[in-house]
Amino acid sequence: xxxxxxxxxxxxxxxxxxxxxxxxxxxxxxxxxxxxxxxxxxxxxxxxxxxxxxxxxxxxxxxxxxxxxxxxxxxxxxxxxxxxxxxxxxxxxxxxxxxxxxxxxxxxxxxxxxxxxxxxxxxxxxxxxxxxxxxxxxxxxxxxxxxxxxxxxxxxxxxxxxxxxxxxxxxxxxxxxxxxxxxxxxxxxxxxxxxxxxxxxxxxxxxxxxxxxxxxxxxxxxxxxxxxxxxxxxxxxxxxxxxxxxxxxxxxxxxxxxxxxxxxxxxxxxxxxxxxxxxxxxxxxxxxxxxxxxxxxxxxxxxxxxxxxxxxxxxxxxxxxxxxxxxxxxxxxxxxxxxxxxxxxxxxxxxxxxxxxxxxxxxxxxxxxxxxxxxxxxxxxxxxxxxxxxxxxxxxxxxxxxxxxxxxxxxxxxxxxxxxxxxxxxxxxxxxx
Numbered sequence: 045x046x047x048x049x050x051x052x053x054x055x056x057x058x059x060x061x062x063x064x065x066x067x068x069x070x071x072x073x074x075x076x077x078x079x080x081x082x083x084x085x086x087x088x089x090x091x092x093x094x095x096x097x098x099x100x101x102x103x104x105x106x107x108x109x110x111x112x113x114x115x116x117x118x119x120x121x122x123x124x125x126x127x128x129x130x131x132x133x134x135x136x137x138x139x140x141x142x143x144x145x146x147x148x149x150x151x152x153x154x155x156x157x158x159x160x161x162x163x164x165x166x167x168x169x170x171x172x173x174x175x176x177x178x179x180x181x182x183x184x185x186x187x188x189x190x191x192x193x194x195x196x197x198x199x200x201x202x203x204x205x206x207x208x209x210x211x212x213x214x215x216x217x218x219x220x221x222x223x224x225x226x227x228x229x230x231x232x233x234x235x236x237x238x239x240x241x242x243x244x245x246x247x248x249x250x251x252x253x254x255x256x257x258x259x260x261x262x263x264x265x266x267x268x269x270x271x272x273x274x275x276x277x278x279x280x281x282x283x284x285x286x287x288x289x290x291x292x293x294x295x296x297x298x299x300x301x302x303x304x305x306x307x308x309x310x311x312x313x314x315x316x317x318x319x320x321x322x323x324x325x326x327x328x329x330x331x332x333x334x335x336x337x338x339x340x341x342x343x344x345x346x347x348x349x350x351x352x353x354x355x356x357x358x359x360x361x362x363x364x365x366x367x368x369x370x371x372x373x374x375x376x377x378x379x380x381x382x383x384x385x386x387x388x389x390x391x392x393x394x395x396x397x398x399x400x401x402x403x404x405x406x407x408x409x410x411x412x413x414x415x416x417x418x419x420x421x422x423x424x425x426x427x428x429x430x431x432x433x434x435x436x437x438x439x440x441x442x443x444x445x446x447x448x449x450x451x452x453x454x455x456x457x458x459x460x461x462x463x464x465x466x467x468x469x470x471x472x473x474x475x476x477x
Contacts, residue, residue, distance in 0.1 A: 124322020294451025325374025
């Protein structure tokens, strides 16, 4: 009897030891890496918030000053010369401004040079200050990715860890520029990982993005406030209208990408010297300014706000695409984000009366819808729309963004004869159903 009790007690002790060992192994496997990544995220978010937040404020001031002094457009060719010179001296190619650091950041490669931070800072600033039609997210993404790579080297991270940190840095930079911390966290994974969603990176990416946004606010950053999305009661007729809007936004995003991807090829075919390319891009923008006016230069934020207040002309979005293709196809820096917002918001504002829907709501769906389709970032688009316009119409947001993303897949098919992996699966799902 005593021997049996002793055996039972021994078995209990073995079970307790095994449970402790399992608990310790679990902590080492899951908890310690999580704490480590949260620490890296906090360390990452502070410099991103400071540098990208400062860049955002300086860029906004430059854009406002340019809007008050339209004659600055005549300095754009000289800005093109300076941008080209800076990139030539740095041994980098500025042939397509919005693709800056694309190969390094998108592929999360090693040894992204830290000097690219001031280079992209001044390139984007010069473009905006002198009226080139461009966005700002390429600069924020490049800064976030470059800082992440530098920190990865500092802490001697592995290649996989470096890749994860670049995902976090890219998302944090975007989140600060557009005041969308959650969308920024998701964008880093969608943009860099291209459909292979890195779920374990989501928590540190979100922490870093929130910290970066908070730091930027403490430094004086101010968020842009958009009206809440309100489509009335959900009905079969509204669903039909939303499907129609999604198709149209998808078509517009295709036209946007055709123009923006084609412009650099035209420039490169006709002009080999980057300095001459900058001069020509600046001069063409001046000619467009004489023809169409000043609404399409710079970031275009004031006209985006106007499109939420009243229905605008159907020509507005067409002019913006032309201005942006001329600038970004040359050597000017910035990104496609703001231009897609402008194109989508003005297009939505113009067609809202034909759908018998409120102008602010269709402008809102168009603003994020065209961004979603042109950038192929459906999850980012959905979350961004919710962060900007509220979750009251979340089903409408999901429907429009999904359809826009699917329609924009035809551009992948026409341009490369191959659909991106995520889009291909969406189309296959539709066929099988």
